Amino acid sequence: MAYKTPKEVQERKDEKKRQILITASRVFASRGYHNTAVKDIVDEAGISVGSFYFYFKNKEDLFETLYDEATSMILNSIRKVLNEGEEHFTNKICKVTVRSLFIFNEFKNLTRIMMIEAVGLNPNFEHKRVQSTRRFSDYMEQFFESLKREGHINFPDIAIASTAYIGTIYNVIMRWLQESNENSLTEYAYPLIVYNLQALNLDFSEDEVRKNIRDALVQSGEMKWGVHNGAEKVE
């Protein structure tokens, strides 16, 4: 009587849901949220409307899933770098910058969704977006705060410092998203890090920074990014 869903079936379901997500991230990134009809996604994904609604509550649910994946991926990455180990704080700043750029570069569609398509979607979602953006700020703020307590930096307003720092990364990404060529976002790591290290009045040597960047890139390449491991990046 009790029917146990075979593991295999569950796997196929997960795979299909993933396929929809992958397709949707592509379509949303190129056409925008409001310009994308559910029909567009299901046609592109080769499934029926009914199937779509079997896997997602509605259009916004799908979008939210993508948005959440993007933000949690970045947030986890930052958290890991900042919390882990005994590394020197300058190295941490290098690493956190590089690793973020690496992820944004890898998941360009998700980045576009997170940074452009999700903005000003509608009042409800805007609230969610503000909350999640806030989490990034808070993380950096706590980190900078600890640096200040330990006397490493001496900046008049830590909240503004972290906000400014994130702003620099944000805007470099925006510029990259708008470039037509296929540069890697990580190429901007060096000047970006220098800009912020100087801004915080932290000592550093060029060589050391460059070495850190190289190391961080290698590490990043070797990592598994949450559900998006290997070939199945949602792109």
Added chain:
Amino acid sequence: MAYKTPKEVQERKDEKKRQILITASRVFASRGYHNTAVKDIVDEAGISVGSFYFYFKNKEDLFETLYDEATSMILNSIRKVLNEGEEHFTNKICKVTVRSLFIFNEFKNLTRIMMIEAVGLNPNFEHKRVQSTRRFSDYMEQFFESLKREGHINFPDIAIASTAYIGTIYNVIMRWLQESNENSLTEYAYPLIVYNLQALNLDFSEDEVRKNIRDALVQSGEMKWGVHNGAEKVE
């Protein structure tokens, strides 16, 4: 029958158009572009739909007009500061920062429209937005480039420097837009300027910066902001 001179007629037309713009900026800022129906605006403005389409080609035309006003106001302000006079470049950076913050603060609705509602609207508008954003970058880039040529700064990548600089301002404004209290945006001028001056490795004295900020604020308050003069700021 009262007979109007063409000039009077034209003035009344302009006045009505202005009223629509003022109302629209309020409505768009609070409800968002997609969540705002033309009906919402005309109801709020106390006019008819037909009238609306007499003054504007369509909904997007209205939005573009608002967006253009916002960007040109800021762009003009920056242009003026950077081009004018023999002032010391540190002062110019102070001034350009303060004056931008001042304008954004004064026209909060337009700011919101420009920074949130205009983002990811649709592919067409996104193209326009990228173009206009680019103009800001180019301006700062040229300025920084000239500083580099003159040997005042020595930064590995000027394009990234200007992008980062604009990013810091952008993100501070975003934070301010999301704050519930009614702080003036200009209160963040000092740390913001310090962050960027240090980032560019420019010498400065705290007192001088503070004085510059005060002066710039006074000057800003005395200026006429484009079409938005006096009491009729589009707010």
Added chain:
Amino acid sequence: MAYKTPKEVQERKDEKKRQILITASRVFASRGYHNTAVKDIVDEAGISVGSFYFYFKNKEDLFETLYDEATSMILNSIRKVLNEGEEHFTNKICKVTVRSLFIFNEFKNLTRIMMIEAVGLNPNFEHKRVQSTRRFSDYMEQFFESLKREGHINFPDIAIASTAYIGTIYNVIMRWLQESNENSLTEYAYPLIVYNLQALNLDFSEDEVRKNIRDALVQSGEMKWGVHNGAEKVE
């Protein structure tokens, strides 16, 4: 500046709304609520979907309007008969029966909507229907109660008496609705009245009842029925 909507325009609007109601009552009566798409109504009425939603909030709003017209027409008629004048109570019962049958007969589509299509529509509407049905019962109950107080009738349970009385009318109408021929509903007035007068143990003479029916019919024919006067019955 202030534009006064011409009376003529308002009249045309009212007329159009009325036309939609008339068409809708026909369509709902023949196809049923759930089987009728908004498209069906607007096609039949020769208008556009947009127009429909200009005049009515939604499909249910339209249906409610029809339902309310039907119930208020009947309720007003009953109220008028029971409250008016010094007539003998037997006459009143004759009159209230005849006049109700007359109206139901005149507005067959509305009757069908009220008695069949509105039943079990959905939980919300069901609540409304129960309330409005209750009003009929209460009216008759009060009337019967007053007759009891004055010693004219002596029945064990007035609430059940009024419920039963209304039930007899209801079921005769249902039978008539299902008949294929085109009998007038009022032909059933005589036996129906006799059934109920006897049930209440009221004395009456056949001739008098017949005369009352004739009079009531004449009066009914001369009356204006709310908004539905003359040729524009919603049929």
Added chain:
Amino acid sequence: MAYKTPKEVQERKDEKKRQILITASRVFASRGYHNTAVKDIVDEAGISVGSFYFYFKNKEDLFETLYDEATSMILNSIRKVLNEGEEHFTNKICKVTVRSLFIFNEFKNLTRIMMIEAVGLNPNFEHKRVQSTRRFSDYMEQFFESLKREGHINFPDIAIASTAYIGTIYNVIMRWLQESNENSLTEYAYPLIVYNLQALNLDFSEDEVRKNIRDALVQSGEMKWGVHNGAEKVE
């Protein structure tokens, strides 16, 4: 492998079908036909959609089965009373009324389905409903007709008399369905019977009627109601 005899298999099928019916009657009664999705029923019943379609042709088939059970239960009951034995016709009227009320009371969900949810479902079903309703009328009409032939009653229009009689019962049930308290429907038997006996101008003594009601109730309690025997009433 346990080997089942065909009979055991059949019994298990019947049992499952019955469970679905019981659940469905509850769900339809509380949510209404159109507001109930097949999914709602199968979820509540703890089975799969596929199973559902194994036991029933479709949603309407299920509903029809419930409707048919309800009507045939009542019809059989009436038939039995009217046809059986040499009882006095007044007693028969008492009994038929009481027993009907008893059944409606016992199977409240089915009653609700039959009297509310089944009304105005769709043109097809409406046709079926009219047919089955008609059968009740015809039964009573034949009975009244025979009474008239035998000179026991003298009413101008027997068809209307039976229609009216059924209407009184119908409307009392409707009132009871809408009451929030948990009165037994059979409490209304006495006034209802009196109303109709008087309407038909039949002599009766209060005591005799009361006795008949008591007897009929006892008998009803001892009966088996069609397929719904014992503890498994479809409720």
Added chain:
DNA sequence: TATGAATGAGCATTCATTCAT
């Protein structure tokens, strides 16, 4: 100029039913 009634393409979502496993 001003008005607002009229238009209809467009879209998100539901749900009864099927059928491969």
Added chain:
DNA sequence: GATGAATGAATGCTCATTCAT
């Protein structure tokens, strides 16, 4: 027999835009 993933037709409703008055 049982399951539930897959289907897609059907539908209510919105809203930018037009145009006769």
